[in-house]
Amino acid sequence: MNSKTDIKIGLFGFGTVGQGVYKVLGQTKNAHAEIKRICVRNITRPRKTATPAGLLTDNAADIFDDPEINLIVELVDDADASFRIVSQALCRGIPVVSGSKAMIARHLPELIEMQHAHNTALLYDASSCGSIPVIRNLEEYYDNDLLLEVKGILNGSSNYILSRVFDHGENYTDALQHAQELGFAESDPTFDIEGYDALFKLIIITVHALGQFVPADRVFTVGISHIRDCDIRYAREKGQKIKLVAQVAKVSDRSFTMFVMPELVEKSKYIYSVDDEYNGVVIRGECYDRQFMFGKGAGGLPTASSILSDIMARRHDYRYEYKKMKYVDRPSYTTDVTIRVYIRYDETPVPTLIPFTKVYEQLITPKDKYIIGDVQLSDLIARRRLFDSHDVFIANIPVLYTDRDN
Amino acid sequence: MNSKTDIKIGLFGFGTVGQGVYKVLGQTKNAHAEIKRICVRNITRPRKTATPAGLLTDNAADIFDDPEINLIVELVDDADASFRIVSQALCRGIPVVSGSKAMIARHLPELIEMQHAHNTALLYDASSCGSIPVIRNLEEYYDNDLLLEVKGILNGSSNYILSRVFDHGENYTDALQHAQELGFAESDPTFDIEGYDALFKLIIITVHALGQFVPADRVFTVGISHIRDCDIRYAREKGQKIKLVAQVAKVSDRSFTMFVMPELVEKSKYIYSVDDEYNGVVIRGECYDRQFMFGKGAGGLPTASSILSDIMARRHDYRYEYKKMKYVDRPSYTTDVTIRVYIRYDETPVPTLIPFTKVYEQLITPKDKYIIGDVQLSDLIARRRLFDSHDVFIANIPVLYTDRDN
16 A cells, blocks of 8 residues: 555444544544444444444445455454454455454464465554554564563453452452443453453464464463452552463573463562553563553553554555564473462362462461462463362462563 | 565674674574674774674774675764764665764754655664664554653663662762763763753654654753752652653644753652663553553663664664654644743842742742742743753643643
């Protein structure tokens, strides 16, 4: 696309983010981009944003068959429909900007193939951390071997809930409802709360950080829904907060590990101060040590501003090159890593079920039971179902393979 | 340059950052870039980094006339020499990566012309905030009209000194010496301390943030060398810190202002926690509100990692497009802005010399004298010499045109 060409957008989906994009494009006189058609499931559904007659359609062909449309923006809240739209567009050689992290995390290898086969582009910076430019920076600025770790709070909704519960003494159900009312939570809140939203973002980040795609089912993922007052009390007594943290880190020159888990975060760490719906990402590397990026990670307008960045990038034919996938000696994914965890439990006999290699602390009272010890990540994955039960809460204590604070 | 071409670098300057680049390139097996020749003023000067025989030369022609060299990295600590090298390279169509902020801030319009006339590129992300990717993100990710303000701690050396003085009770001279010993201070420390280093970075940032070049002599710039115990005490009593802050901000749709000045920073602001040699930049815009980027802003290796990012970007023919300079309705620079300031003085009759439009607080004791009031920025610029005298300290109190915390 020539940089002087105006961008004519076919938009799929007109929810919070879609309406945000519509609003933002109307505000920016130098965007040289306009939405030509919006495809929705139900035209007559009442929406906050008024649109000119004829802009909305329920027929995808009105977008796909319009030769003037040179960019598809896909913001559909259903991973299967989203994949159909994006793959159809890419196979027709139409570039796409997408915010569908679940779909991208699931299909990224195919989507990369399609971009290559049909010489077109799929951009998705908005899919990770809303307004924070994580993907673009990993792909471009951190395009070298120095990168060691990407770690952060990637889900605004669960972070908002934890902030309400942890800092404001709200109960969990009220906090969840507030998050949904404010539009921070996805339509299926379990995605946010059980860590899957953060996992999908982490999978995408890992492709651009280390050039490796790891399928979701291979990554240990535990969310925050089992948190109880005693866990909050435990963290508070140590001057810590509990945050839902996603991380990918090199553990040697040859291997890296990744997981999503609540973490006991010390006050000295950057992510300690990331509260409410904010996201914060720490990028650690040789030479530059740590960099921290912080911004709004949820909400219609912040995400829309990121979609706008991707739209503008297409004016200059920008595409991800997936450079690190071509690196020699890419590190391999391993779960053969010792991590230290806090596990609080009720009836489940955690100490006998989990093969701790070392135990540091154990409390057994009629009210509270917890154990702190070292365990192999692979052993946790093998006992994944234990953490689905409603009386077990696990939190990472980051001490072992990261030798300095982040 | 084809992405499969290896990069052969001619390096000018082999000081702290130059040696850092040499070291970093040796560590990164996927850089596909090597230093072919290093031009220095004095070959025989002892250096920490050992180099193979024949790598060093004192003859610039050994680099300019080598047809294999396809990138010049310029890290010379003398703005005039730096400009001669960079303009010679660009006029020969050789792309350049430079870290010379003073030279770039002075000559940017000419350098943009040269890049255009000779169809080549000059990258300088390392020139602003060391390892933090500010320029690249302003140019690419924030390529839209939403941007309202860029504000931050851009000079690691003065920030290190303020941290030592402010948080550790060191005296100013000791703190300055420590900064120099640690390699955080430029060879001429007045650049750091009097705010010029931050100013040069701000000028470069403003080109990429708002598409406007403002010459250094038009920008109100005051540094930290006049800070006294009573200023530190004043800030501490209010629970604040004093930081040297550079900022550029739109004050209306049509205009923006910029200045470099110490600031009384409240605890709730992001930059309050930016201590020691770190830099922190707050980017504020419509829709995404505030984003914060934080990282090491000084030192050989962090800066070298940023130089590496620019080198790698050249493998993909990356160049700044200076897109915002082509925007319609770019805002114009104005100093017709009211700001609120704290001015501490001794013998100079500040209250009669400065035309305050409103005074909020005034203290006159045998020991301390200060005044807090609103003043036009243009009136401060007209009285610029007042702040060179050794008994006047000015600090911005950010309340007027920024309505929310940053």
